[in-house]
Amino acid sequence: MHILRESPKRKSPIDITVIAVTLLGREISGFKDADDENISYPSTENGESVTRRQIRMKLNRDSLTMPIQNVDSQVCTEAIAHMYRKWHKARTQKDMDDDVSVRRWLDDLEAREYTVWRIADDDSSQYAFGFCSAWQKDELTKSDNWSMDATHHMGPDPNALLYTIIVRHHLANRGIPVAYLFTNDKSAYPITKWLECIAGSGASPKIITIDCNLGEVKAIQTVWGDNCRIQYCTWHVQRAWINQLVDKAVEWGTSATRMEPKHVEMQTMRDAMKALMREQDRNEFFNK
Structure with missing residues (x-):
């Protein structure tokens, strides 16, 4: 037997204030396994009917609006992060x-x-x-x-x-x-x-x-x-080359036209530098 009270601020699809629901010997936990969510069951108070879906929604609303009596039952991201920091500090710091x-x-x-x-x-x-x-x-x-x-x-x-x-x-x-x-x-x-x-x-x-x-x-x-x-390290060498290229590349043309050719030429030089990075012959490396 479950007593469900309707909040005065919400309008229920069924206008009742108290619903006492007994699902013919079934427990509330059996709702999820039921085949039809829309089968109506009679209320014992005023003869109105209510569906499983309405009952579950009402239970969910009531459980979410119930006051939490103990702060320990509240779980939030900040609390978890704080507990982890305390645990991590206790394991890693042997003195202040x-x-x-x-x-x-x-x-x-x-x-x-x-x-x-x-x-x-x-x-x-x-x-x-x-x-x-x-x-x-x-x-x-x-x-x-x-x-x-x-x-x-x-x-x-x-x-x-x-x-x-x-x-x-x-x-x-x-x-x-x-x-x-x-x-x-x-x-x-x-x-x-x-x-x-x-x-x-x-x-x-x-x-x-x-x-x-x-x-x-x-x-x-x-x-x-x-x-x-x-x-x-090839990555560090390539980064140093690219930085030098960006700093020393010469622009040409008018301000309206010089950015596009500079971008194209710099991309060409980047590709050439990447190919040079993989060169294994010493003479070829210095002659390119």
């Missing part, structure tokens, strides 16, 4: 002070047999630290072809950088990260110290692919000299 939190994390990683790098600097405002696990160190030392990536804007510090060394896994046949360095020092100093520590563990790469960064070039040459060949 960031320096203390980092030291505790590095101590914890060392206790779990990670390789940890703490690179000291006379400037207290700058930091550099890194780590890798035991299996990552094994992959790092036996691989002779590396890729070193720099990710900028790590966290609230605008100068924060994350350097990642990536190698190709011999079983997965895809790139995997094997060493990390966090720093806000954009000079060659922290990278050089980091690579010296890695070289001290037995790593001796033959080729390292890097961004177009002179600090990375200087660090690699300082540690391995001519024994390691440096090659640049």
